[in-house]
Structure formats: C-alpha cells, structure tokens
Amino acid sequence: MSDSIRNFCIIAHVDHGKSTLADRMLQMTGTISDREMTEQVLDTMDLEREKGVTIKASAVRMSYTAKNGRVYELNLIDTPGHVDFNYEVSRALLACEGALLVVDATQGIEAQTLANLYMALDADLVIVPVINKIDLISARPDEVAQDISSLLGTSPEKIIRISAKDGTNVDQVLESIVCDVPPPIGEDDAPLQALIFDSHYDAYKGVVAYLRVFAGSIHLSDTLRLMAAGVDLKPVEIGVFAPDMHPMEILTAGDVGYVATGLKTVSECRVGDTFTHAAQPAEAPLPGYRKVKPMVFAGVYPVEGEDYGNLKDALEKLQLNDASLVYSPETSQALNFGFRCGFLGLFHMEIIQERLEREYDLDIVVTAPSVEYEVLVRSGETLQISSPAKLPDEAEILEVREPWMKIQIISPTEYYGTIMDLATRRRGIFREQDFPAPNRVQLSFDIPLSEIIVDFFDELKSRTRGYASMDYQFAEYRRDDLVKLEVLVNGESVDALAAIVHRQDAYHKGQALVTKLKSIIPRQLFDVPIQASAAGRVISRATVKAVRKDVLAKCYGGDITRKKKLLEKQKRGKKRMKMVGSVEIPQEAFMAILRLEEE
Amino acid sequence: MMMANYSIYLHIPFCHHRCSYCDFNTYAGQEQRIPAYVEALCREINLAAQSSPNPLAIHTIFFGGGTPSLLPPEQLDKILTALRQGFTFQQDMEITLEANPGTLAPGYLETLHELGFNRLSLGMQSANPEDLALLERQHQYFEVIQSVKWARQAGFNNVNLDLIFGIPHQTMERWQATLGLALGLNPEHLSLYALTLEHGTPFQRWTERGLIPLADDDLAADMYEWASERLDTAGYCQYEISNWARRKTDGDIYACLHNLQYWRNQPYLGFGAGAHGSAAGYRTADVLGIQAYIAHCAGGSGKPFPTTPATITSTPIDRRTEMQETMMVGLRLTEEGVSARRFKQRFGESLAEVFGNEIAYLVGLGLLEWAGEDNETLRLTRRGRLLGNQVFMQFVGD
Ligand SMILES: Nc1nc2c(ncn2[C@@H]2O[C@H](COP(=O)(O)OP(=O)(O)OP(=O)(O)O)[C@@H](O)[C@H]2O)c(=O)[nH]1
Ligand code: SF4
Ligand SMILES: [Mg+2]
Numbered sequence: 001m002s003d004s005i006r007n008f009c010i011i012a013h014v015d016h017g018k019s020t021l022a023d024r025m026l027q028m029t030g031t032i033s034d035r036e037m038t039e040q041v042l043d044t045m046d047l048e049r050e051k052g053v054t055i056k057a058s059a060v061r062m063s064y065t066a067k068n069g070r071v072y073e074l075n076l077i078d079t080p081g082h083v084d085f086n087y088e089v090s091r092a093l094l095a096c097e098g099a100l101l102v103v104d105a106t107q108g109i110e111a112q113t114l115a116n117l118y119m120a121l122d123a124d125l126v127i128v129p130v131i132n133k134i135d136l137i138s139a140r141p142d143e144v145a146q147d148i149s150s151l152l153g154t155s156p157e158k159i160i161r162i163s164a165k166d167g168t169n170v171d172q173v174l175e176s177i178v179c180d181v182p183p184p185i186g187e188d189d190a191p192l193q194a195l196i197f198d199s200h201y202d203a204y205k206g207v208v209a210y211l212r213v214f215a216g217s218i219h220l221s222d223t224l225r226l227m228a229a230g231v232d233l234k235p236v237e238i239g240v241f242a243p244d245m246h247p248m249e250i251l252t253a254g255d256v257g258y259v260a261t262g263l264k265t266v267s268e269c270r271v272g273d274t275f276t277h278a279a280q281p282a283e284a285p286l287p288g289y290r291k292v293k294p295m296v297f298a299g300v301y302p303v304e305g306e307d308y309g310n311l312k313d314a315l316e317k318l319q320l321n322d323a324s325l326v327y328s329p330e331t332s333q334a335l336n337f338g339f340r341c342g343f344l345g346l347f348h349m350e351i352i353q354e355r356l357e358r359e360y361d362l363d364i365v366v367t368a369p370s371v372e373y374e375v376l377v378r379s380g381e382t383l384q385i386s387s388p389a390k391l392p393d394e395a396e397i398l399e400v401r402e403p404w405m406k407i408q409i410i411s412p413t414e415y416y417g418t419i420m421d422l423a424t425r426r427r428g429i430f431r432e433q434d435f436p437a438p439n440r441v442q443l444s445f446d447i448p449l450s451e452i453i454v455d456f457f458d459e460l461k462s463r464t465r466g467y468a469s470m471d472y473q474f475a476e477y478r479r480d481d482l483v484k485l486e487v488l489v490n491g492e493s494v495d496a497l498a499a500i501v502h503r504q505d506a507y508h509k510g511q512a513l514v515t516k517l518k519s520i521i522p523r524q525l526f527d528v529p530i531q532a533s534a535a536g537r538v539i540s541r542a543t544v545k546a547v548r549k550d551v552l553a554k555c556y557g558g559d560i561t562r563k564k565k566l567l568e569k570q571k572r573g574k575k576r577m578k579m580v581g582s583v584e585i586p587q588e589a590f591m592a593i594l595r596l597e598e599e
Numbered sequence: 600m601m602m603a604n605y606s607i608y609l610h611i612p613f614c615h616h617r618c619s620y621c622d623f624n625t626y627a628g629q630e631q632r633i634p635a636y637v638e639a640l641c642r643e644i645n646l647a648a649q650s651s652p653n654p655l656a657i658h659t660i661f662f663g664g665g666t667p668s669l670l671p672p673e674q675l676d677k678i679l680t681a682l683r684q685g686f687t688f689q690q691d692m693e694i695t696l697e698a699n700p701g702t703l704a705p706g707y708l709e710t711l712h713e714l715g716f717n718r719l720s721l722g723m724q725s726a727n728p729e730d731l732a733l734l735e736r737q738h739q740y741f742e743v744i745q746s747v748k749w750a751r752q753a754g755f756n757n758v759n760l761d762l763i764f765g766i767p768h769q770t771m772e773r774w775q776a777t778l779g780l781a782l783g784l785n786p787e788h789l790s791l792y793a794l795t796l797e798h799g800t801p802f803q804r805w806t807e808r809g810l811i812p813l814a815d816d817d818l819a820a821d822m823y824e825w826a827s828e829r830l831d832t833a834g835y836c837q838y839e840i841s842n843w844a845r846r847k848t849d850g851d852i853y854a855c856l857h858n859l860q861y862w863r864n865q866p867y868l869g870f871g872a873g874a875h876g877s878a879a880g881y882r883t884a885d886v887l888g889i890q891a892y893i894a895h896c897a898g899g900s901g902k903p904f905p906t907t908p909a910t911i912t913s914t915p916i917d918r919r920t921e922m923q924e925t926m927m928v929g930l931r932l933t934e935e936g937v938s939a940r941r942f943k944q945r946f947g948e949s950l951a952e953v954f955g956n957e958i959a960y961l962v963g964l965g966l967l968e969w970a971g972e973d974n975e976t977l978r979l980t981r982r983g984r985l986l987g988n989q990v991f992m993q994f995v996g997d
Contacts, residue, residue: 525964525966525986547986548816548820548985548986549793549817549986550986550987550988550989551840551988552987552988552991553792553793553794553795553840553841554795555861555927556858557860557876557877558610558873560875560882560927560928561875561882563927564923564924564927567988567991567995567996568995568996570992571996572996
C-alpha cells in the first residue's frame with residue numbers, strides 16, 4: 001500500500017544536526033531500542049564517528065503509528081552536509097518526495113542550507129523546515145524562523161522548533177512528515193523501474209545497490225536487468241534497511257530498499273542506473289544522475305615500493321563503495337610508482353588518505369592537490385594536465401586554462417570587508433551580493449579552483465571567526481598566465497614538489513616554499529641545498545645544514561629499555577619518510593605549497 | 600670467564616631539592632624515610648641473594664641516585680654488610696658512591712673509605728654560578744674544590760666529575776672555563792653530558808613557554824669537539840661517548856668498571872626504588888615510589904631469581920633482543936666497540952650473519968669502522984660519536 005509510505009531525506013548545512021535528528025526518530029519509532037542507541041547511529045564508518053561528520057548517505061526504514069492510528073512506513077535518508085559530498089545529497093533527493101530542512105537555531109541559514117534547499121526544490125520535493133538546537137542558550141529561533149519564512153513563504157509560527165538532542169517536539173516532525181509529505185505514486189503492476197541511488201560493497205553479497213522502486217515490484221526470484229549496463233542478474237538478497245540490512249521477499253512501488261547483486265565490480269552496477277525485469281522490461285530507464293566529476297587531483301604513493309600492490313588493492317576496494325574516487329597509475333621520478341587520484345574536494349581527499357592509512361594500514365605519501373589544467377600546445381592539441389610536473393616546456397605552450405568556480409559565501413555583514421579582501425587576493429572576481437536575512441550577506445565571486453584548494457576555507461573561517469560558510473560549483477575553464485614552479489632538492493628536480501602558479505605569484509611563492517621546505521626537511525648526514533625555479537630562472541635557494549649531533553648523552557643500566565624505545569621510535573619516524581635520491585623527505589613537505597600563507 | 604661476574608646497582612632516591620632538568624626517580628623532602636628505606640633495601644638484597652641458584656660473585660657496586668651521599672655512614676654500612684652476606688666479593692672490588700658537593704665533610708669521606716668505597720663520583724655540572732643557578736643545583740663551585748680535596752685526604756684515588764654542556768645561555772667560553780677548572784682538580788675520570796630536555800621537567804616547561812632558549816645543537820657539537828681535543832691534550836682517553844679516563848701507571852685507564860658492565864651487556868642486579876636489573880635472561884624493574892617500595896619489600900617473600908617482591912616488570916630477553924641490545928650499548932664504547940670474535944663466541948652467529956646489511960650501510964656512511972689489531976673491532980668513527988643514534992637505531996626494532 002504505497003499510500004502509507006513516506007520517503008524523505010534530511011538535508012542541512014554541515015553539523016546542523018541531521019544525524020542527531022535521525023537518531024531521535026529511530027528511537028521514537030522503536031526502530032532502535034534505547035539500549036542499542038549510540039550517538040549518530042547512522043554514521044557507521046569509524047571515520048564518520050570519529051569526526052562527527054556524515055560522509056555517506058544512509059537509508060533506513062521505520063514503522064510509525066501516527067496520531068490518526070494508522071501505521072506508516074517511513075523511509076529516511078540521512079545525507080552529508082559537507083560541500084564535497086553534495087552529489088550524495090543530489091542522489092538521495094531523487095528517491096524521495098519530501099525533505100526535512102534542518103536549520104541550526106544558533107547559526108541560522110548557511111551556504112549549504114541554501115545549496116541543498118535549491119537542489120531539493122529543483123527535484124520537486126515538499127520541504128518541511130525545522131529549527132534545531134533550541135535547547136542551547138544562544139539559540140535565536142524567532143529570528144531564524146523569520147529568515148526561513150522569507151525564504152520559503154511558510155509562516156514563522158508553523159515552523160517546528162526542536163531539540164534533536166533532547167527530543168523536544170520531534171514527535172511533531174514525525175506527524176508533519178505523515179501529513180505534509182505526499183505518498184509515492186507508482187503502480188505495483190506496471191513494468192519495474194527502480195533507481196539505484198547509492199551502493200556499497202559487501203564481501204559476501206557483492207555490490208549492494210540502494211534503490212527506490214518507482215513502478216512495479218521486485219521479488220527475490222526475479223531476474224533483474226540493469227538497463228544502462230545491459231547486465232542481467234538474479235539477486236542474492238533483497239530487503240530494507242532497519243537500520244541494518246533486513247531481508248524481505250518483495251519490494252513494491254514506493255519502497256526504498258536494497259538489492260544485493262552478487263556483482264564484483266561497481267562499474268556493472270552504477271549509481272543512476274535503472275533496474276527492470278529481464279522478462280518484461282520497462283520502455284525506458286529513469287533519468288539518471290549527473291555523473292560526478294573529480295575536481296582535485298593528487299599523487300598517492302606508497303612509502304615503500306613493495307606496497308604498490310597493496311595500495312592498488314586498497315584503492316580498488318575503496319572505489320567499490322565510493323564511485324566518486326578515480327585513480328590511474330602514475331610514475332614519478334622522485335616517488336616511483338603510484339597513482340594519480342581524483343577527488344571531489346579536499347575533504348574527500350583527506351578522508352581517502354585517512355582510510356588508506358587506517359583501514360588498510362598503508363604508509364603513503366600524498367602530493368599537494370592540484371586542479372586539472374587544459375593546455376593548448378603548438379601542435380594544436382589540448383592536453384589535460386592534473387599533475388603540475390607534467391606541464392610541457394613553456395616554448396611548447398600556446399595557452400593554459402584552469403577551472404574557475406562560482407562561489408557563494410554567506411556571513412554576518414560585519415565580515416564583508418575581510419571576505420572581499422580574501423577573495424580578491426586569491427584572484428576572485430566579485431559578482432553580486434545579496435542579503436538573505438537581516439545582518440547576513442551572501443557574496444558571490446568567480447574564482448579559480450586552484451586558489452580555493454590552497455587553504456581558502458580555513459582562512460575564511462579564521463577571518464570570520466567561524467561564522468562564514470561557503471558553497472561552490474564549477475563554472476568554466478579560463479585562460480591565464482600560468483607557469484610551473486619547480487623545486488630542486490640536492491640538485492635534483494623533485495617532480496612531486498612542482499606546482500603551477502600565476503606568473504605574478506611565482507616569485508614570492510617560490511621564496512616562501514623554499515623557506516617552508518627548509519623548516520620541514522630534517523637535517524641529514526650531509527648539506528642539502530633547496531632551490532625553487534620558475535620559467536627556467538632560479539628564484540630562491542637555501543640549505544639544510546648537515547646534522548652534527550644526534551646521540552643520547554646517557555645510557556646506563558636503568559635506561560636501556562627506555563632508550564631502546566626512543567631509538568625504535570626515531571627509526572619508525574625515519575622509515576615513514578620518503579627517500580628522494582639520497583634525501584629523506586617527510587610527507588608534510590609534499591603539502592608545503594598549501595601552507596605558505598602561514599609564514 | 601667474566602660472564603659469571605655480576606655487578607650491583609643500588610638506587611638511593613633522595614635529594615634535598617630537585618634540579619630543574621632532572622627526571623630521575625628521586626624525591627625531595629623524604630629524608631625522614633631513609634632508615635625504613637635502607638631496611639627495605641637490605642631485605643630486597645637478602646631475598647635476591649637467597650633466590651639466586653648459587654652464590655653470585657660480584658665485582659662492582661654502584662650507589663646511584665638521587666643523592667646517595669645523603670645516607671649516614673651507618674646506613675651505608677648496613678647495606679654493604681647485607682651485600683657481603685649475600686654475595687661473594689671479588690678481589691679487586693670497585694665500589695662507587697655518587698655524591699653531591701655540599702653534602703660531604705672530611706670525616707664522612709674518611710668513614711666511607713674505611714667502609715670500602717674506593718670511587719667517588721661528584722655532580723659538579725658546571726663551575727659557573729649562572730649555570731648552577733639555572734640548573735638549580737644546590738652547591739657552589741668552591742664546594743667541588745673542597746670535596747675533591749677532602750676525598751684525596753680520605754684516600755680516594757679514583758674520583759669522577761660529572762659536567763654538563765649545552766646549557767641555555769652557556770657560551771663556548773663559559774664551557775671552556777668550566778672544563779679548565781675541572782681539569783685543574785685532576786680527576787681520574789670525567790663524564791661530559793650534553794643537556795637533554797626531559798619530559799615533565801621544569802626545564803622543558805620553561806623552554807615551551809619561551810623562557811629559556813632552545814638548546815643549539817651545533818654549539819653543543821662544537822663544545823663536545825672542543826672538549827674531546829682538550830681532554831686528549833690533557834692525557835685523558837675517551838672510552839665511551841660521554842666518558843673519559845686518565846691513564847693509570849700500569850697503562851690501563853681509570854674506566855668505570857661498573858658502567859662497562861652495562862655497555863658490555865653483562866649481568867647486573869638492581870636494588871632500590873625504580874632500580875633496573877639484567878640477569879638470567881630477564882630485564883627487571885622495581886617499583887618507583889619510596890613508600891610503595893618499602894611496602895613491597897616488607898610484605899613480600901622470595902620470588903624466582905632475578906625478581907624480588909619489589910619487582911614490577913620483568914621482561915624476558917630473547918636472543919635476538921640480546922643481540923640488538925649488545926650492539927646498541929656496545930657501540931657506545933668508542934675504543935673497545937663490539938668485537939666480532941666475542942660476539943660470535945657469545946651468540947654462536949657472526950656479526951656479518953646477523954647484522955651484515957646494517958653494518959655495511961653504516962660503514963658506507965662513514966659512521967662505523969673496523970679497527971683494532973685484527974680489524975675485528977666494530978666501532979663508531981670520530982664523526983659517528985656525535986651521530987650515535989643514527990647508528991644505534993639500525994640495530995633495534997624490526
Ligand atoms: N545542543 C544541541 N546540540 C545538538 C542538537 N542536535 C545536534 N546537536 C549537536 O550538533 C553536532 C552535529 O550534529 P550531527 O547530528 O552530527 O550533525 P549533521 O548535520 O548530521 O552533520 P554532518 O553530517 O557532518 O553534516 C553534534 O555535536 C550534536 O550533538 C540539539 O538539538 N541540541
Ligand atoms: S641531585 Fe641529581 S638526582 Fe638529585 S635532583 Fe639533582 S640531578 Fe636529580
Ligand atoms: Mg550527519
């Protein structure tokens with residue numbers, strides 16, 4: 001009975017309390033007992049729990065008895081708030097009829113509040129706004145209600161005010177979902193159309209596709225067809241999330257659930273593909289999603305060459321659960337064999353790096369992130385360059401184009417000046433301003449992506465004491481006067497340290513980089529000269545003097561065990577460094593270009 | 600064989616005041632506990648002696664601290680008596696007492712000498728009042744002069760002075776003056792230690808807060824190299840990274856036999872709060888606190904050798920670990936180094952078989968060399984002495 005089904009997602013700016021609200025709903029509907037309850041239950045990855053951040057959307061089915069006495073099936077999808085994982089939100093939206101828009105009563109409307117709201121409106125969802133964290137003393141629910149009202153047209157009194165933490169008024173949210181979000185429409189006996197909106201890999205069940213049935217129904221015994229991939233399969237298992245995988249015999253129109261496909265590669269079962277019946281296929285697939293395109297690229301290398309195979313396996317496995325990660329083999333003179341990986345953003349990159357280190361126990365070196373440049377060379381060819389070292393000789397180049405973004409920054413008006421200053425220093429071009437609420441300004445700029453990935457967000461946060469938030473989208477490629485900044489360590493050019501910078505910035509960035517590297521590269525057994533050069537000219541040089549003293553002054557009977565531990569620790573630290581030629585370079589050095597502003 | 604020869608370390612964890620750089624297991628203002636502590640110490644000695652499979656022969660005893668010279672002669676006597684009862688003393692015993700200048704008197708030193716002490720190690724540290732103040736030492740330089748004089752009068756003909764270099768604000772000239780003044784006292788032995796910032800000391804906190812400058816490693820290296828030359832000229836032989844000794848008339852040097860025991864990775868027993876031992880395939884450590892130590896000793900009865908009721912950790916040392924530790928400590932000996940022949944005798948495997956790669960790598964870097972008569976002594980090069988960690992770490996871990 002699709003009449004009693006409600007499919008909705010929770011969207012918000014990062015940290016406004018989506019996962020916590022999901023917790024309360026799971027508890028109130030008895031989906032999870034109080035005993036099983038932990039904070040942010042749906043954040044199951046270690047990393048999510050540790051960082052308190054949702055990375056992957058997750059779906060869960062709840063059974064709710066409403067005030068009218070009827071029992072409803074509520075399918076909730078919790079989404080991540082971080083801008084890097086926007087695409088997760090966009091997928092989740094397609095599986096829903098409604099969206100709970102959570103706004104933090106102490107923070108008000110922020111950049112991803114707007115970005116996610118617009119996406120939800122685009123997908124024709126019914127929006128149920130809620131104001132969260134009213135238990136906090138600094139909460140300003142009235143003001144925030146006004147702001148939301150002017151955005152959505154809902155009258156301020158009607159907006160539910162809750163505390164996801166202590167459960168206040170969460171019952172009203174459940175009622176509102178039942179009353180305001182429409183039930184899914186779709187016929188159980190029409191040909192099957194089920195949209196894959198996410199997936200994960202299970203060692204026993206293969207790729208598990210998360211899907212929303214739009215029409216028809218799925219039985220365990222059916223032979224299913226993936227319409228885009230053209231693959232037929234018999235499901236290993238079908239079911240719903242409650243919140244763990246819970247097998248069922250049938251999924252009908254309107255349901256949100258999963259199909260365990262038994263497939264071993266995600267490429268055969270892509271997010272956005274449509275399931276239908278092999279015997280009685282639907283006429284056309286459902287409109288899929290826009291394909292996600294990686295925005296930042298970095299080299300990932302094993303510290304020890306023999307770990308190459310393990311790194312490859314690990315990337316393969318990660319990709320099974322994260323189709324937005326792309327990688328291809330790459331070689332570097334300095335770092336030998338590794339991979340050039342593409343990420344959605346810096347946060348995504350950081351997460352992959354941590355997962356490789358922790359879940360796969362790999363010692364890796366990650367080079368500074370770069371954007372993908374388009375380089376028009378004399379031969380008339382256009383090259384895609386995502387690794388600065390690969391930028392051809394200047395004589396070969398006709399023009400270099402780089403990706404520009406549209407960026408929106410929302411902040412209290414008092415920080416107007418400092419935001420302007422930051423954006424224009426980073427080559428940003430001011431486009432427009434808007435005042436979405438009293439005392440709040442939204443500033444829009446065009447800005448090169450390469451300037452954003454270099455510490456832009458941290459700098460923005462520190463300039464605005466954490467009050468500003470931002471969102472960005474790709475705009476277009478534009479040409480500019482860009483040159484390669486090369487670094488020579490001990491006389492050898494280290495490709496992994498190269499960067500592409502604006503000609504005007506080359507001089508001061510080169511100097512700052514050399515100074516930074518001098519402080520990062522530890523003293524070795526010999527003098528190590530460091531040089532930066534751009535367009536064939538040496539800009540700056542410095543020398544890391546040879547170490548002269550490195551010895552434990554004392555080692556007597558009582559110290560031996562402790563001193564041995566110290567030496568072992570020192571040895572491990574040394575091992576984690578990368579040998580480039582005969583110089584040991586710590587991982588940090590490869591990120592130095594990102595941290596020049598601190599000097 | 601030397602193998603059977605044991606050494607004994609006794610820890611005396613009392614000081615009048617804790618020096619600002621010190622992280623040793625020592626306590627200020629606990630002197631009223633000395634009698635009970637000595638009683639516990641004697642009990643630990645008795646229990647260990649009883650548990651040993653056969654009477655052990657010992658050849659060195661070292662009273663370290665803390666400040667052992669805070670113990671009155673009768674207490675020291677008690678301890679020595681307990682040791683004599685439990686162990687067989689060799690012919691030429693070396694019995695050392697660590698002492699702080701300012702805690703000594705002529706009569707006290709005479710009694711010590713009569714009790715059998717024949718080596719005195721004085722914590723001089725510096726001759727400069729500003730250095731001494733920063734280190735929060737409780738003595739003045741003139742007290743060092745007095746102590747040495749009284750020690751000589753009492754019959755000590757083996758005196759060591761501990762010095763520290765690389766002290767914040769210390770200049771090369773100041774260090775040169777300190778070493779010059781120390782040499783003027785004509786000690787048989789000198790230990791020169793580069794100041795190390797230890798975790799949890801006032802020194803570390805001051806450095807963190809920027810109250811004192813960070814040690815300049817290059818200056819400390821200059822000081823060390825200058826001192827090496829100066830001591831060489833003055834007729835001292837370096838035998839360990841931080842230790843020098845004068846030549847005796849018989850051609851031998853006044854090396855500290857007790858410490859050689861450690862560096863040769865030979866067995867020793869440790870008694871007292873926080874004392875460590877290494878014997879019969881185990882490394883042991885005693886409980887740290889004074890009261891806990893007293894309680895452990897009072898309550899407990901005999902334990903399997905080499906542990907006692909005061910032991911809180913006892914780690915078996917497998918052969919691989921023993922080899923690693925033999926390298927790590929043995930290579931500190933700048934002349935003697937590690938003998939390939941003795942290594943093979945001890946472990947049945949040759950240095951080349953066990954550590955061939957590490958040795959080749961370090962010889963290649965110019966940090967280790969083969970020396971001695973048959974070229975079978977592996978030791979640090981002159982340059983390697985200041986870069987010891989780069990060498991030692993190759994032999995530890997996996
Ligand atoms: N005081 C108070 N704190 C809350 C409330 N709701 C959530 N929080 C806290 O806000 C922080 C963020 O909550 P989450 O539920 O993880 O937020 P989220 O929106 O899921 O965050 P992302 O998934 O990272 O976008 C946590 O520390 C919660 O404990 C509330 O009603 N009151
Ligand atoms: S005298 Fe020695 S043991 Fe006592 S506090 Fe000073 S340095 Fe530490
Ligand atoms: Mg969350």
